[in-house]
Amino acid sequence: MTPDDSIVLRFEDVSLHFDATVALDHLSLEVHPGQTYVVFGAAGSGKTMLLKVAVGLVRPDSGRVSLFGQEITGLREQDLFDIRARVGILFQEGGLFDSLTVAENVAYPLTNQRVLQQAAVTPEGSAGNGAVRTVDDRVRESLRFVELEETLDKFPAELSGGMRRRVGIARAVVSAPALLLYDSPTAGLDPITANTIIALILKERDLRNTATIMVTHRYQDGHLMANFRYNPNSGQIERARGGEDVSQVSTKFLVMNAGRLVFEGTEPELQASQDPYVRKFLRVGGA
């Protein structure tokens, strides 16, 4: 099969069960480069499983999942490693390694993923002026991106919840992945910290045009993703102006219920929906 990069991620009739519980129910989905998906759903609706199945951490019972045009459903774990190197994930719990420092955590993808180990000394890892960027440089750059450069030598346990989430983002983006998956990045955070996290996600998306899937239960997160963009000149997040910006149309909303997709569409379509389950997510955020 020839890898096809025009579709970053494709789910074809994917189902997954745990005993009697349905996690994913005949789910089909396509994510294109630069596109943003915001996934809403109640607890246990299969949102996290969607992300885990997307990178092969959990194998579906039936259906096919393709990443960058390559079907991953039947691949061995060893073969999945190289494909996963092109995906960044922020886990709900952060997933930072307790026994490693912040710097070691952020460096982990670069030092452990085969393809990224090679890239660290090839043009992809170079600064463009012939100088080769070391792993250390890239780690610092990534931590600077989340404004936590001063925490290099700290351990995750020494950081606040919001800082741990930001380090998680730094680790997810250090390898400049083509697809980023965020599992409830704002869960359990105060509104100010939550907005900081969303601003970082926007910044990463708009600077690198990364395809993004964000699972959340805050409507406001989705609203920001659809209507705001990062301005590299001012370094600020600002409201996207209609017409010249594509983020509005490239942001799609999904709503999941008991493993099924019950809604797929743009923000105006979401707001117009009369489905009582879908409308619950509109009321929660109230943005």
Place this chain on the structure above:
Amino acid sequence: MLDILKPPIEAFQEFVLLSIRAVRNIFRSPHYADDIFVQMDVIGVGSLFIVSLIGLFSGIVMALQMARALTQYGAQGQVGSIVAITLVRELGPVLTAVLVAGRNASGIASELGSMKVTEQIDAMRALGTDPIQKLVTPRLIATAVVLPLLTIISDFIGLIGGYFIASGMLGLTFSEYWTTAWQALEYNDLFQGLLKPFVFAVIIALVGCFYGMRTTGGTQGVGRSTTSAVVSSSVWIFVLTAFITYVWNRAFVKQ
């Protein structure tokens, strides 16, 4: 009826698969030598004091118990041989293994369990590392190397404990005690005394890792996994020592 059997059979299948992958990874790269040495330090050096202490007192107790019985037959001179045989064949390996199971099977299960519930295991897989290669295999190698060594140390210190009693209470000289102890042991006993801790080590490491890796249900789940790991590994140690002794006697000891 079949539904009741399904979970334990599935668990056993998972355990066997984990064991096969952990052993297969010993011969595959990448090798995490640093992790192996760290685990050897945690399991081996960390258990040294307590293992020595238990060894010393089990030697003392054996000598005290045997002294009374042997004195009735005027055979107190044989205390060295009885302490040596019981310690090297059975008590040394089993007591050391039970102690290490309590200390390290629980430690392994709780560490891996915490990593599982905080999604660190998933993160590891997502970031290109096989958790079995990185977490299970180093613990298996480290335990399999250090438990036989700890057992040798425990046996020796137990013999020293026995000597304290033999010389202090029974008036045996240094050479009387150590000569009988030395002569009582055959190569057969030494091999059995080293095979057992090796087998127990494999069980302790794999059971600890198995329960850790299948932890679910947050911090409560970590507690459950830790308890299950200690209980299972301790039970397996006693079952296997009986099995190995039986097979060994049938195979190598002339009746």
